[in-house]
Amino acid sequence: MKILLPFQEDSSLIFAGKVFPKLKMRGFEPELLHIVDRNGKDAVSDRQLSQNIGSAAVQQIDMESFPDFDRLSDYRGVIVSRVIAPMRTMLSTPWYKSRTDRPCFLAFQPGLEFTPSRGFTNRAAFDAIFLNKQRHVHLFEEQHPTKDWRYVTWGHPYFSLPSQWYDKDESRRNIYFFAQAISPKSVRSRQHIVHVLASIARANPDRTVFVKLRHLPSENVNHVHREEFDYPALMEQLAEPLPPNLKTTDCSMSEALEDAAAAITCTSTAAMDSISAGVPTAVYLDYVDFISDPLRDPMRSEFETSGVVTRLHDLLNLRLSLPNDGWLSVRFRDDSLYDEISAVIAAFKDRRELARPA
């Protein structure tokens, strides 16, 4: 079963890179399509491409030309995490929607979503919508009723239940801080993060603390989430000498999580990735000048009952808790997610009704 995985910028590239091997493992034939914005707004570097998809073949098309992509009918499914306007327009057009030779369009959310309403609207015309939270399924259906065939469910490739926890694995020594471009926002907040990481590194000379960069300072320069204060520069500007075991890395998320003893992040979806990988995770939200960061309060609400929101004192002493089961169970799923993708695509072919798994 051929599946198309379109991507545009680093976020959707990471998603495609994550889903591609999972689909392949389950007997699908996934193919990658790089949708290029002519304005160069969403450019991804060769490094980002090879890091996320290795040497897999990639087709390319201009954003505006997507509706003319004449091979679309070769695919049984198109899976996206980011919705582009031409795709939305196509699916809102009755003559296209009713075509029987077209693929099933499945949309996920891009990652943690603090203001899901707009994303709901952007995905309303899709054939299958996978929402982050179980409780959003009915909300979505109420807000966006349709007479067309549609399947709404929940689950995300980043939010999969861990097979085991690595909290007692002494062979893992590395600590990763997953950096983001725009959160924490102010230079004061970001300097505070550097100070905290330097303190952890000094207190743990037998460990290495890595600032895991989402992208290099030279990348994503025209990105909508452009980084104003990058960590490599802030680390260079540190008044005191930088501990030798505080380093930056541009490794991939999966590489980092393979040897991570602990993961720290502020408001990033990386928290979900690291929990999925069974890595003890700290969501740290008590940075100075937090008031300047609009993502901090929504993250706090999202993780309030998770058990992984970590106070400064506990973070410095690496006292990290595993997430609460109740919080996990309504956000994280097992690999049956991929069986459901398969079932949706099969049911779509003859617009057969499909019951959601219990």
Next chain:
Amino acid sequence: MKLLKKLDKQAGLTLRWGADLITGNYFKRIEVKLGSVEQQLSQINKALMYREDSEIKSLVLAMFDEQQERILREFNAKMEKPN
């Protein structure tokens, strides 16, 4: 909590932001930083007299930031001490 209810009554909506922060888990730390409840009340009342919402907000935030920097300094000092 009684103090907060009292403050809320006095300040109405103007104190809601500060109260929200204080009623959260930061309350104890802020209380420690400020000293007695009376001192806290006096400081907030002083700010309220001028109906300076931003003053309360800045006060609470500055205290919070200062507290975080103090925790960091104390941790580093403790780590530097020879065993």
